[in-house]
Each structure stands twice: as structure tokens, then as C-alpha cells.
Amino acid sequence: MQRLMFKTTKQMLFCTALGLLFLNTQCEEEDDLVGDANCDFATIVDASKYNNMNADDFTFINTEINGDCLELTIGASGCDGNSWEFGLIGSGAIAESFPEQRFLKLDFGNEELCLAYIERKVLFNLTPIQVEGSNKIVLHIERLNETLEYTY
Structure with missing residues (x-):
């Protein structure tokens, strides 16, 4: 046995x-x-969500494109930033220019009630907003004072 x-x-x-x-x-x-596993989140193209969203208060600290990732460093009040929620939402509209242009908003949710100021870096995969037949687009991100050029 x-x-x-x-x-x-x-x-x-x-x-x-x-x-x-x-x-x-x-x-x-x-x-x-x-594909690019270094990005934290995918970019979402959804005209309805883009038009109806309201993000909590934040400040852009730094923006940079590395490969297919958009790296955003933001600052906001909070305890440690671990419960913050992020999304990068595209309107779906493409401005027919050369290069083409896309319009985006950062969907940011912050339920933390602490008075500290926290900075956090997040990366968004930009491949969902690529335009077929093109290798470059200009990104207009709401609340960001500059445009970014994404070459792929």
C-alpha cells in the first residue's frame, strides 16, 4: 500500500x-x-468615452515617447499614488494633415484623500492609434501645452 x-x-x-x-x-x-511589454496600459480609442470623461486634478510633470510607449509623469495630491487609476483615451478623430494628428485625454482617477504631493510615471502603448499608411502622427493631449510627435 x-x-x-x-x-x-x-x-x-x-x-x-x-x-x-x-x-x-x-x-x-x-x-x-x-508586442511592447514595457508599457503599463493600452491606449483606448472611444469617441463616447473621450467626449464624456472628467479626469481628477493632476499636473503633467514630464512627457516622452520611447518606442511605442508614451511615458507620462504626473503629479497630484495623494497618499502614495498606488490606488490611482489611469487610461489614455483617443477621440477617434484623425486630422487629415501631414503628418496626421490625433487627440487624446488622460483619464485619471484619484480617490486618495491625503495632502501629500505625489509624482508617478505611467506608460501607454500607442500602437492602437497608429494610422495605416503613415509612419508619424502628432499627438494633442488635453491639458498638455505642447504637442508630441510619434514616429513608428
């Missing part, structure tokens, strides 16, 4: 190890499909 139990335990360990190996392989393939 004890020998049978040992054999069954050995089989279970082997199956578990094999299953974990399979899951590890799946994650690597999935990372390849995602």
Missing part, C-alpha cells in the same frame, strides 16, 4: 512539473504577441 502511494505521489509530482513547464512556455508566447 505504501509503495503504491509513493508511486502515485511520484506521478503527481511529475504531472505538476510538466504542467508548470507548459504554462511557462505559454507565457513566453503570449509576451511575443503583446
